[in-house]
Amino acid sequence: MKKFTCVQDIGNLKSALAEAFEIKNDRFKYVEMGRNKTLMMIFFNSSLRTRLSTHKAAMNLGMNVMVLDINQGAWKLETERGVIMDGDKPEHILEAIPVMGCYCDIIGVRSFARFEDREYDYQEVIINQFIQYSGRPVFSMEAATRHPLQSFADLITIEEYKKKPRPKVVLSWAPHPRPLPQAVPNSFAEWMNATDYEFVITHPEGYELAPEFVGNARVEYDQMKAFEGADFIYAKNWAAYSGDTYGQILSKDRDWTVSDRQMAVTNQAYFMHCLPVRRNMIVTDEVIESQQSIVIPEAANREISATVVLKRLLEGLE
Numbered sequence: 001m002k003k004f005t006c007v008q009d010i011g012n013l014k015s016a017l018a019e020a021f022e023i024k025n026d027r028f029k030y031v032e033m034g035r036n037k038t039l040m041m042i043f044f045n046s047s048l049r050t051r052l053s054t055h056k057a058a059m060n061l062g063m064n065v066m067v068l069d070i071n072q073g074a075w076k077l078e079t080e081r082g083v084i085m086d087g088d089k090p091e092h093i094l095e096a097i098p099v100m101g102c103y104c105d106i107i108g109v110r111s112f113a114r115f116e117d118r119e120y121d122y123q124e125v126i127i128n129q130f131i132q133y134s135g136r137p138v139f140s141m142e143a144a145t146r147h148p149l150q151s152f153a154d155l156i157t158i159e160e161y162k163k164k165p166r167p168k169v170v171l172s173w174a175p176h177p178r179p180l181p182q183a184v185p186n187s188f189a190e191w192m193n194a195t196d197y198e199f200v201i202t203h204p205e206g207y208e209l210a211p212e213f214v215g216n217a218r219v220e221y222d223q224m225k226a227f228e229g230a231d232f233i234y235a236k237n238w239a240a241y242s243g244d245t246y247g248q249i250l251s252k253d254r255d256w257t258v259s260d261r262q263m264a265v266t267n268q269a270y271f272m273h274c275l276p277v278r279r280n281m282i283v284t285d286e287v288i289e290s291q292q293s294i295v296i297p298e299a300a301n302r303e304i305s306a307t308v309v310l311k312r313l314l315e316g317l318e
């Protein structure tokens with residue numbers, strides 16, 4: 001594998017899952033593979049899980065690891081070409097990226113949507129610059145439009161917990177005080193659409209995701225109706241995508257907070273969230289603390305998805 005930014009990069013999901021379970025069974029099986037290879041993780045945004053699970057995955061493979069938080073200790077980076085750099089940014093990303101590439105074998109990048117310009121965000125300018133100019137295999141640790149390491153871990157988790165071959169999986173919008181990217185729901189939808197599960201998306205009107213991510217999913221504006229008979233509830237907030245509302249908060253309606261009221265109409269569904277989660281905005285204390293909540297095993301599977309991805313990137317090195 002030469003890069004990992006979307007579901008297509010992982011190829012056949014059945015073989016990716018088989019590899020994930022093989023690694024989960026013996027996570028140090030390939031500890032010799034990364035010997036004298038260096039992973040560099042570049043963060044433009046905060047992280048707990050991605051930072052720790054990807055670092056752990058690299059250690060499972062015997063790799064060396066370097067981590068750089070761009071906003072804490074590195075030079076502020078100019079990202080636009082053609083700018084006269086007389087402001088507060090001393091370095092251009094077009095030098096910074098190839099320099100980073102000199103010191104490592106594989107690069108992971110976290111760079112969220114900025115919500116200034118939809119076209120700019122959806123062109124994935126930052127991660128594509130890393131792909132183009134680093135000279136190294138690049139993987140996404142959440143870019144502007146997708147979070148594939150999360151979605152792969154989510155898929156592993158559903159495969160572990162499902163009680164029927166084709167579970168009903170519901171992605172539900174939930175309220176949040178700040179505008180959040182569409183990367184997690186886009187990516188989750190992209191991965192769910194690549195399975196044969198029954199997949200439903202529910203959100204208030206105005207929160208439609210980009211059509212290329214919705215794909216063949218059923219969109220249901222009535223949350224209670226969407227939850228009926230569900231086997232998995234995947235909650236997430238996102239800001240509006242459509243037209244001139246892009247990046248805006250259109251609703252903070254706490255009727256959409258996942259509570260026992262909605263869970264009662266499901267098929268004893270498991271509750272999932274990528275974390276971090278705001279309690280009593282996205283989900284009530286009762287639901288996230290219930291037997292049905294699998295948010296911790298879901299987070300644990302981030303180590304597994306990252307180990308598979310790094311292993312495949314190592315195998316692809318020349």
Ligand code: AN0
Pocket residue numbers: 142180181183184274275276
């Ligand atoms: C981020 C988001 O919604 O994309 C990261 C989630 C993994 N969440 C926050 O910024 C709270």
Ligand code: CP
Pocket residue numbers: 046047048049050051142150274275276
């Ligand atoms: N789920 C996830 O990616 O968490 P972090 O933002 O803490 O890395």
